[in-house]
Amino acid sequence: MRFESPEAFAAALAALPEPDAAAREAAAARQGQLTKPAGSLGRLEEIALFMAGWRGQERPALDKGRAVIFAGNHGVTRHGVSAFPSDVTVQMVANFEAGGAAINQLARHAGLELQVVALELDRPTADFTEGPAMSADECLDALNRGAATVTPDLDLLVVGEMGIGNSTAAAALCARSLGGAVQDWVGPGTGLDAAGVANKVAVVERALATHAGAPHDAFETLRRLGGREIVAIAGAVLAARRARVPVMLDGFIACAALAPLAAQQPAIIDHCLAGHCSAEPGHRRLLRQFNLEPLLQLGMRLGEGSGAAVAVSIVRAALAAHNGMATFAEASVSGKL
DSSP, rough: OOEEEEEEEHHHHHHHOOHHHHHHHHHHHHHBSSSHHHHHHHHHHHHHHHHHHTTOOSSOSSEEEEEEEEEEEOOOGOOOOOSOHHHHHHHHHHHHHHHSSHHHHHHHTTEEEEEEEETTTTSOOTTTTSSSSOOOOHHHHHHHHTTTOOOOSSSSEEEEEEHHHHHHHHHHHHHHOOOOOOTTOOOOOTTTTTHHHHHHHHHHHHHHHHHHSSSSSSHHHHHHHHHHHHHHHHHHHHHHHHHHHOEESSHHHHHTTHHHHHHGGGGGGGGGEBBBBOOSSHHHHHHHHOOOOSSSSOOOOOTOOOOOOOOHHHHHHHHHHHSSSBHHHTTOOOOOO
16 A cells, blocks of 8 residues: 555554454354363464454464565764664665574574665654654655555564664654653663763653644654654554554564554554563553563564564464364364363
8 A cells, every 4th residue: 555645644544444353253263162271372372363353364374474674774863872873774784685684584484584675774864853854755755665565465564673773763752652751761772871871861852842842643753753764664564454464563663663653543553463572671661551462571672573573483383273273073072061
């Protein structure tokens, strides 16, 4: 799908498809007949029902999963908000394309195709402490670059990012969309010390003050405080919802892409799973706001979709049990009295 205007984006966000209730009910009925006590597989059973509803199948498959890593550069890095220079974004994209990054190995292990989408790395967004990060047209372009990665044949979409400075943008998006003290959303990112974190807090506070009088709708918040890669994630997740493709979210930045959308339309989260809870402090707070329980807590904070890719193996396990187990009747096992 394409978003031709901010109004079209808002209309798509306002009218979200629901899961297939009949398919979910059929999957639940099957769960009730499998050779195990009811509920004994815990969240694996919930994941199977989640997938059944969104894919519209009693016995859903994960035949085609796609991990998409969006990359962008940020003008706000001029304020020293990252321990690494913005050149690293370009260098890491080259590493992705050469197959040498963590996500390459983890996506392969999870049986995911990997797509890397670099968004004008030679042209960082504007410094959002002084004005909007993007024009309306630039924001629409990023939304549509994200949406273009979603195809209806997908069984699962994994979203991740790469962008030096993007944890600052993520914190700003969360603070503006969901409230709370700025320091509750700001963390060390790629390894800032205490003084670096304090500077980052001050930068986000200046950004929020700059845009205090602007509209609080999702599009305006994304274009003012987001990055191209973050906006692209928002576009991909909304397009996935329109196609009823479930989404596995990665860490703080990937989840923060949805904060402006969730503030306007909380139901946008319903087709998403949280792959993990990262070590970035704001992520746990954000997952609580979204009412998402992460599948994994491994202390990861790499980004790149890495935690989400690891969590895909749990989805595969859930579907293997749901689809492959025998029913009591098939196995000639006595059911519950």
